[in-house]
Amino acid sequence: MKTDTLQRRLVALTFLLPLLWILGFMLLPYSIILVFSFWQQEYPSFVPDFQIGNYVKLFVEPQFVTVILSSAFTATMVSVAALILAFPFAYYLVFKVKSARVRMAIYIAVIAPLWVSYLLRAYTWKTILGSEGILNSALVWSGLLDGPTDVFLYNRFAMVLTMTYIFIPFMVMPIYTALEKIPRNLIEASADLGVRPLATFARVIWPLAIPGVLAGATFTFCLSLGDFIAPILVGGANGMMIANLITSQFGTALNWPLGSALSMFLLFIVLIIIELSNRAAPADRIALG
């Protein structure tokens, strides 16, 4: 009897801690931000209120609309670039690399940068693309350029490049997993039924890889949409993204209600995308076996 109660209490305690964590550090802050988003700014402070003026502002003030659209565009570019690079890479790893050990080694090499500081990885590109950077030095040395140029840094290209580099593991991982799960005999069955390799790719491999592609695209899009370090480091004057806007509202602009509304809007967009990607790839339709 006694050990029974003790065990039950232990189990309850085990679940209590993560529950408290989620309540205290996720749900509570979200709620506070949600409440803030309806407040009213009265410079230099803000007062409790319940009005949607902050949200309306996001859609009517050109400054905000521009940043939101530009962020979405950048995030889309990053997703597309990452997909174009990651898919052939994962395909090559899964189907062409014969040795399991080599495959694992390359896979880990792709994942390993995730353990390196994000800031450091973003900063790396500043030193590569900058006017004193490696790229410029190489171009000048080879004679292609007379002197260093600054066209590589502080623009959307630099941002997309940096974020693609940083987030590509999140595209590789789900695609690799999806491709690896495809039974080899499906590819053999397709060939056996007279279908050539290219058509087999289109009719068997690609449809079965879609869940992985969607998951990867969701990760990269959402992560780059909410990124704020790459814009600061390599984005330049016009590289501002939603997250930078949020930072400035909570900082220099001192408009917490508007910053909160922006945060909620970003969260909402991300949730919508996750839901859409879940719906686009119903698990049971792809169930193997």
Place this chain on the structure above:
Amino acid sequence: MIEISNVTRVFSGSVLALDNVSLTIAAGEFVTLLGPSGCGKTTLLRLLAGFDAPTKGSILLAGADVTNVPPYDRDVNMVFQDYALFPHLSVGRNVAFGLERLKWPKARVAVAVREALDMVELSDKIDRMPHELSGGQRQRVALARALVRGPKVLLLDEPLSALDAGLREAMQVELKRLHQKLGITFVMVTHDQTEALAMSDRIVLMRNGRVEQVGSPDDLYNAPASAYVASFIGTTNLFDGTVAESSPTALVVDTAAGRLHCSARVDIERGAAVRIGVRPEHLRLAEQAGDASRNTLSCRIEDALFHGSLTRYRCATGPEARPEQLYWDWQKSAHPDGTNRPAKGSTVQLHAPPADMFVFVQGAAA
């Protein structure tokens, strides 16, 4: 239809999966590649399908050399062990999958798919997804998908191994019926000897990458070429012995189980090391046998395995100190009234008829 000549397949430089295999399969035959795992039977089937190419040797299909022809250009289709149905396509689209390249009009494809599914009695499942089907139904979809293209040869890779016992027997009958109806060549791989015996026109028994014996089920069962074949197909009691006497009229062998008289063989000399095989069902009670003066073994019954129509007894025979194990089948049909059914622990006199014994020369075929 199929001519396999001196085919050798070496994996990763050193593993010899097929060792100089030659085999001819006639059009319309039902041939089974039988053997334990690792004997090369699946490798051979994959060479026929074109998923793999031989290291040496050639494969002819309907007179044309297909040794290095990719699978998508071969007139063969395969039923995979775990069916390999496309999980993202419905039953109907799975069956139609291989028809796309033929560029048939839509209506013709629809008719062909319908007919193929009718053949396996699954037309009502045409819009289902593979995961909604039972194992047996998936098996039949795989069969319809392979047959709809009208191949010259159907390859079957352990097609029944994933089914439960009852379903397996029904599918054996079903496959034989389809084979007779379609008249095309079937090449099946299995490790199950009862399946091979029940279904095949000819069995190719393989071992360590070589063909051990090719023949009808009857040949392999009643005239095994080696002790290995005798023990792989059915059950055979094997005794090592030395030839004590060999003449045009008699062959006498001394074994651990006692002195045995076999049918005369002119090719075996006195003193040769041989292995004697006798099947459990060929042993009978000495009191019922006609001439029981020879080849009568005194057997102590150790265990009984009841199989319904027969009871298989595990007996010990030979010298008390080092007894030899021996299986004996007591057939119910031979004793309709249930008499003479020995009890465990009792001793019976069993007669081994000389004509039913196999004699294998040791060393020649181990």
